[in-house]
Amino acid sequence: MGFSTIAIHAGNEPDPATGAVSVPIYQTSTYAQDGLGRHKGYEYARTQNPTRTALEKNIAALENARFGFAFASGMSAIDSVLKLVKAGEHVLLGDNTYGGTFRLFDRVLRNYGVEFDLVDSSDLSEFENAFKPNTKMVFVETPTNPVMTVTDLAAVAELSHARGAKVVCDNTFMSPYFQRPLDLGCDIVVHSTTKYLNGHSDSVGGFAALNDEKDAEWIGFIQNSIGAILSPMDSFLVLRGTKTLAVRMEAHDRNGRQVANFLAEHPRVEKVYYPGLASHPQHELAKRQQSGFGGMVAFETGSLENAKKVLEGVKLCTLGESLGGVESLISHPASMTHASVPEERRSQLGITDGLVRISVGIEDAEDIIADLDQALA
Numbered sequence: 001m002g003f004s005t006i007a008i009h010a011g012n013e014p015d016p017a018t019g020a021v022s023v024p025i026y027q028t029s030t031y032a033q034d035g036l037g038r039h040k041g042y043e044y045a046r047t048q049n050p051t052r053t054a055l056e057k058n059i060a061a062l063e064n065a066r067f068g069f070a071f072a073s074g075m076s077a078i079d080s081v082l083k084l085v086k087a088g089e090h091v092l093l094g095d096n097t098y099g100g101t102f103r104l105f106d107r108v109l110r111n112y113g114v115e116f117d118l119v120d121s122s123d124l125s126e127f128e129n130a131f132k133p134n135t136k137m138v139f140v141e142t143p144t145n146p147v148m149t150v151t152d153l154a155a156v157a158e159l160s161h162a163r164g165a166k167v168v169c170d171n172t173f174m175s176p177y178f179q180r181p182l183d184l185g186c187d188i189v190v191h192s193t194t195k196y197l198n199g200h201s202d203s204v205g206g207f208a209a210l211n212d213e214k215d216a217e218w219i220g221f222i223q224n225s226i227g228a229i230l231s232p233m234d235s236f237l238v239l240r241g242t243k244t245l246a247v248r249m250e251a252h253d254r255n256g257r258q259v260a261n262f263l264a265e266h267p268r269v270e271k272v273y274y275p276g277l278a279s280h281p282q283h284e285l286a287k288r289q290q291s292g293f294g295g296m297v298a299f300e301t302g303s304l305e306n307a308k309k310v311l312e313g314v315k316l317c318t319l320g321e322s323l324g325g326v327e328s329l330i331s332h333p334a335s336m337t338h339a340s341v342p343e344e345r346r347s348q349l350g351i352t353d354g355l356v357r358i359s360v361g362i363e364d365a366e367d368i369i370a371d372l373d374q375a376l377a
């Protein structure tokens with residue numbers, strides 16, 4: 001079956017009690033049991049909730065995964081997956097992941113004895129040399145936030161598996177519509193459903209999808225033990241969001257290309273980061289690995305002063321953190337999403353004070369471009 005058919009039907013069976021076509025919001029904390037030890041598969045809502053189960057089936061199917069787990073946020077999904085790693089074990093972390101992921105490793109997991117090193121996973125020889133005897137996991141994001149560096153997932157999976165390490169890919173930027181990491185050999189996919197999967201900037205959530213039964217059992221155990229579960233209401237919202245994922249991603253991609261082309265030709269823009277541009281250093285890899293380029297575009301304005309003028313000059317684009325919603329959002333990575341990354345590391349990564357990031361929405365492209373044009377002027 002095609003992607004859109006799966007998106008609309010997987011997990012979305014009519015409600016057995018009433019026939020409701022939309023999976024209801026099962027806003028309940030517990031379930032009546034028929035007798036001692038006899039119940040309908042639902043005992044307590046931290047452990048199971050039918051709305052959440054429907055979403056878990058849905059996104060797992062979209063990622064071509066056997067198992068899926070919905071969490072209260074992208075960060076809690078990542079934290080729960082990291083609980084596959086024990087004290088004294090080592091993780092290779094992409095050097096340009098989401099700022100909150102770096103913070104989780106640096107400020108939290110470190111206290112529990114999880115060792116990690118940062119690695120440029122787009123440079124395969126540096127990546128290969130970074131392994132240690134106790135490396136058990138590799139965590140990458142591609143394309144990276146916000147400078148859009150692409151990692152060859154199939155190559156990283158092969159190198160990692162040969163060294164006994166599992167590969168986790170944060171697929172938030174591409175969504176399963178444009179990139180399916182498990183099909184490329186990765187072991188676990190994580191998402192912030194807050195972004196494209198929900199797509200309407202009205203829910204915070206996270207997801208983990210995988211094929212390995214033993215790891216899935218542990219992640220399910222962690223989900224229930226810690227309880228960072230996605231609520232019934234949010235599960236409903238994300239389930240509604242994924243139904244239109246294909247049409248939204250097509251529109252984000254179409255607009256993203258147009259905005260990137262406009263910026264690339266603008267005299268006030270020094271550099272544009274977008275894998276869809278032929279000038280992007282990994283354009284060929286992106287074309288091979290992804291079926292589209294999406295709506296995330298970053299560009300260099302040259303200084304904090306210039307960036308400020310653009311960020312405060314836009315009228316249609318909304319100044320704000322987050323991404324992946326239907327509305328265009330514009331942000332300043334150095335002071336917003338990446339404020340928790342030390343300044344020295346930021347400058348190594350190209351996250352300068354003049355860098356502006358746009359999550360290109362699905363408004364009419366001409367209107368987004370006109371807005372950026374007047375702000376740049």
Ligand SMILES: *Cc1c(COP(=O)(O)O)cnc(C)c1O
Nearest residue numbers: 073074075098170172192194205
């Ligand atoms: C937003 C984001 C996260 C964190 O997700 P939350 O839902 O905000 O907890 C992780 N990874 C990426 C790539 C993100 O954009």
